[in-house]
Amino acid sequence: MNQNNYKNQVVQICSDYAGISHIGQFRKDGKTPYITHPGRVASLTATFTKGVEDWYVWVAAAWLHDVIEDCSVIFNGDYSYEINNHNNFIDTFLSENDVIKFDDGIKIFEATVALTMSQNKSISKKKKKEAYYEGICEANPWVSVIKYCDRIDNLITAHIFS
Numbered sequence: 001m002n003q004n005n006y007k008n009q010v011v012q013i014c015s016d017y018a019g020i021s022h023i024g025q026f027r028k029d030g031k032t033p034y035i036t037h038p039g040r041v042a043s044l045t046a047t048f049t050k051g052v053e054d055w056y057v058w059v060a061a062a063w064l065h066d067v068i069e070d071c072s073v074i075f076n077g078d079y080s081y082e083i084n085n086h087n088n089f090i091d092t093f094l095s096e097n098d099v100i101k102f103d104d105g106i107k108i109f110e111a112t113v114a115l116t117m118s119q120n121k122s123i124s125k126k127k128k129k130e131a132y133y134e135g136i137c138e139a140n141p142w143v144s145v146i147k148y149c150d151r152i153d154n155l156i157t158a159h160i161f162s
Contacts (some may be wrong), residue, residue: 006099006101007055007056008056008106009099010056010057010060010100010108011042011056011060011063012101013057013060013075013099013100014059014060014063014064014108015038015039015042015059015060015063017039017063017064017067018035018063018064018066019035020146021067021070021071022034022035022038022067022070022112024125025070025071027157027160028160029160033071034066035154037066037154037157038062038063038064038065038066039063040153040157041062041063041065041146041149041150041153041155042060042062042063044062044149044152044153045058045059045061045062045145045146045149046059046062048145048149049142049145054104054107055113056104057104057107057108057142058111058142058145058146060104060110061107061108061111061115061143061146062146062149062150064108064112065111065112065115065146065150066067066115067112067114068112068113068116069116069117069119075158096147099101100150102139107135107140110139110140111139111140111142111143111146113135113146114135114136114138114139115150116132117129117132117145118131118132
């Protein structure tokens with residue numbers, strides 16, 4: 001497989017996974033399918049990572065940035081809560097995926113985790129946010145770019161929310 005095909009397949013796999021994960025979810029207006037948000041975040045991320053060798057890793061992570069937090073993904077530690085679906089998230093990207101290279105899977109997964117706020121109900125919201133932003137700052141700098149793209153999209157679409 002040539003390198004461009006591989007990179008596009010990585011993005012496609014992650015966008016498909018995000019699409020399936022967010023089925024039935026809508027933006028705050030109650031009409032817009034939620035998947036439009038990760039799609040716009042991924043598009044913005046692609047713009048900012050143009051020319052970067054591993055751009056596809058960051059675009060893939062952008063697609064997945066809300067999956068653990070919003071789609072009941074099982075994950076040990078602070079992210080664990082009721083299991084509804086997606087209980088093979090880690091295996092899908094790290095060990096059993098026959099397309100995504102292990103090192104790329106690790107980067108995608110670590111970026112996704114860094115972009116996930118704890119669901120631990122015994123921690124105050126303030127402490128969760130502090131830990132969340134600290135984790136983003138400690139992650140690969142491209143994770144911060146994804147977060148900025150997330151904020152940009154939320155600002156651009158803020159007018160449709162009450």
